[in-house]
Amino acid sequence: MTDFESRAGIQYPNGAGRLPPITAPAGRTRKPPVPSPAASLAPEPSPEPSPEPPAAREITDPSLAPGQDVWDRRVANGLAFLRRRLTGAYEVDEFGFDQELTDGVFFPLLRRLYQDWFRIEVEGIQNLPANGPALVVANHSGVVAMDALMLTVAVHDEHPAHRYLRLLGADLVFRVPFISELARKHGSTLACNPDAERLLGDGELVGVFPEGFKGVGKPYRDRYKLQRFGRGGFVSAALRTGTPIIPVSIVGAEEIYPMIGNIKPLARLLGWPYFPVTPTFPWLGPLGMIPLPSKWLISFGTPIETTGRAEQADDPAVVFNLADQVRETIQQTLYRLLEQRDRDGGDAPGASGTPGR
Amino acid sequence: MSTGQERRINGAIPRRRHRGPAVVLVTGVARYLGAQVAARLAADPRIGRVIGMDSEEPPAEFAILLAGGVEFVAADITTAAPAKIISSERVEAVVHLAVAGDRRAGGRPAMKEQNVIGTMQLLAACQQAPDLRKIVIRSSTAAYGASFRDPAVFTEDTEPREIPRGGFARDVLDIEGYVRGFRRRRRDVSATVLRFAPFIGRRANTSLTRYFALPFVPTVLGRDPRLQFIHVDDALEILHRSVVEDHPGTFNVAGAGVITLSQAVRRADRIAVPVMEHGLSAAAGLARSGVKFSLDQLDLFVHGRVVDTTRLIKEYGYTPRTTSDAFADFLRGSGAGGILPGDAIAAAERSILGGIRAARAALRDAS
Structure with a gap:
């Protein structure tokens, strides 16, 4: 199991392909350049702490996402996600759990x-x-x-x-x-x-x-x-x-x-x-x-x-x-x-x- | 390689007990696995003589392999012939590999005859052999069957829920049943049963490797089974160790990890064509020659099969390469020929991304 998970050469794109939340590191201090529909959709449950944005764990392909631009990163992540799905370059565990698809x-x-x-x-x-x-x-x-x-x-x-x-x-x-x-x-x-x-x-x-x-x-x-x-x-x-x-x-x-x-x-x-x-x-x-x-x-x-x-x-x-x-x-x-x-x-x-x- | 004189001495006085067996009989040497195992054993100085048996002459490619020290005997395993060889040659170890999942000439009746009657005859002969101290039997993870009620991962102790409908799976169950009987009657003989996952690797040529060579790969609609493979070279290593060392018991032999059928198809640069379950065999038959689906494979392609290999790794101290790596090695060997290569997809990704960036830059400049 551990051997299987630690195999080299496999990207673990936690959350890649998902629209990164607005509270991603770059977006915290300054407004994103384009108003995001995701922002208006996400309700802010005031009393509870909102779920920690999984963007912190996001792995972006550096060659594809050089800019600070949030939309550029989204497009690059989305395309990389599609490419991995199309080439079978992802992992499932022995029960068939596909973490990338789930995220x-x-x-x-x-x-x-x-x-x-x-x-x-x-x-x-x-x-x-x-x-x-x-x-x-x-x-x-x-x-x-x-x-x-x-x-x-x-x-x-x-x-x-x-x-x-x-x-x-x-x-x-x-x-x-x-x-x-x-x-x-x-x-x-x-x-x-x-x-x-x-x-x-x-x-x-x-x-x-x-x-x-x-x-x-x-x-x-x-x-x-x-x-x-x-x-x-x-x-x-x-x-x-x-x-x-x-x-x-x-x-x-x-x-x-x-x-x-x-x-x-x-x-x-x-x-x-x-x-x-x-x-x-x-x-x-x-x-x-x-x-x-x-x-x-x-x-x-x-x-x-x-x-x-x-x-x-x-x-x-x-x-x-x-x-x-x-x-x-x-x-x-x-x-x-x-x-x-x-x-x-x-x-x-x-x-x-x-x-x- | 031992000389003739050494051979006679070892045959007469079996005193090298701490080393490998003095006389090994390998069945099924006219096929890839049998020929390879026999040749490897013959090249091992710890082993005395290696006798290779099959009902037909090995094809030229294997005959060369066997020429390096394996004594070939043409004998039909479904007769009393193996008994004569085992007693007259004072065989100490039997490696039974004449168990096949894909059909040769004669179809299913001949396959069953070879698998079931052959194993019965061989074990009957082994039971009578006073010099025998080890048998190694090729089995298959097909023994677990496949159904939606099965646990996700089979251990060696998992009993199949129902008698599998595939012919090979039923043969395997029968064979293991005979081995259990043999173990009871000959407790002094070490019996190793190896349940192999489907073989793969750059030199493997099975119905499964031919399946992945199809340009359009038929799959079952709405199913994406979890598959596991064992690299042929790792299978050879495990078989070799089973003869040279002592590993009594039943072991799953598979590469760790899982790939789904859809992943496998895409990694092979092929395109999956989902068809209704009942149409799969017909579709594969139409697609190209050489691939015929048995019920065994159909069940595998619907439910998948994953086994636990903890026991194997602990007992043998050997970790076969992972399913993913084994499959990658197979792809390296099978060469190009895919119709939707991964490189093309990566290139398309780069050009689309470049296009979008250029368009956005242009828009920004314009505004």
Whole structure:
């Protein structure tokens, strides 16, 4: 792994190809010569420190970017990015994670949703370690796994170390063409213990949604009610590798596609876990696939340490107890966040209102 | 090279136990890997005699290699012939390389006959051989199969989830099954099973290297599998060490790291043509002669296959060159011929950037 990463002759274009933020070293003191659309798009969340601009880690090709001119650098970076993509001169890790594509394409796209559509606010990001492994366990909702994608942006943009969250996905994800490859390039892999333990062993942050399809595919009336936590395989993986578990509660994803019905025969026909019916889907066709702009809050909880308990990884009593503890923490935090969101003025009328407990 | 007299002494009194085996039998010497391994062993002073076996005469290019000290025996491995050689020549080590993934004349039935029946016959003979102390078997990472339910990285202990649909993968599973039986019955014999990733390198000529030589490379629509290769020279080194040293067990043999199929195609200056999964074989058949897709390769091109080589590196103290480097070496050997070279893209990048800079400078001057 390390041998592979340290191979010479490979450019690590962290963030190259992405539009460099305006707060790049050259732009801090003097205004850029041309008004940038990115500047007007990026909202300045006043109380929170805005995500540290990744431009500091940007590697520019000196032969291509001699000037101080910000647009010149952008064009040069963009062209260099295209050239590397076209000639295959980039790296993927053994799980298929393509950091360059994630930084240059996936994150910029997701970031628009993250900042402007869902206006995500994050608390407790300091609970994630700056380095070394951790298992991030979150609630799952919203028909499609939008919450998982937003969580990766939250971890990367809000955390000072700009870490990548490696998601564990259901096997269905890896059965479908295109989706499977996008998932792998974005850093996901199959939710199974060998992969989870391998990633944790490599010191990665691993994200898991133990509710699985029971969580994403639950009807709107069950919003914010945590579903059963499967077999607790994530607990075994954490115990075996001595990795801290970080419970994460996500509020907001429940309302993006309020699922009011489920056409089971159609789901069976298509091989899907459910066929969602929302107020807009399938009635409005592709337009119905636009998520509702709910307000999101993400809370990273206090880590639950698991060191020195490797021998308990196969003990079902210990595993279920720990899983329950994580589940209860997430559930209680969800209730607290919902109240907080209501207090702060809530959001779209459908989004507010704490569901029945 | 040992003289005839030394040979007889070593054959009669197997006392050089601390050194390499006195008599080595290599199967499959009419093909590249077998011929190379046999020639390397023959050139090693620690090894006594090297007997090369195959059912057909080696082609001229390999015959020259074998002429340097390998005693060639034409014998059909699917018969009782290997038993006679092993007992009469007092063979101490058997290197079984007559296991092939690509089809020769006779198609799939002949390939299965050679792989499965051949290995059965050989192992049956080995079981009866009192002088035998080592067998080395060529296997393949195809043994892990490929499916969307598989973990991203296979270790030697990963069991395949289902019986693979590819013929070669099933042969490999059968072969490893026979080796397990052999290990139980002959605990005194050191058995090494090497699961090789697909071979690549400037001298490799496999269906995979021919595939990457196509100008337009057919791939599966919506799939970009992770691939791993092993450089042929590293495979030879590992095989050689397996005979000269003692490394019982099963090992993945592959270059560290991963390249995706799309990367590989572009690094080879080729253009990928995505086709529906069911059309891939037909598309490749139409594209040019010499490339035929088996179900083994189709599964590889849909799901990819990556293995862990920690055990190999620890046991052998040898690190094969990375998948990326092995592939680069293959490209150096295969020469030009790409239709969209990387140089052209870099040149285009420079001219576009130059053009934009000139245009902006002109605009600035004008305003």
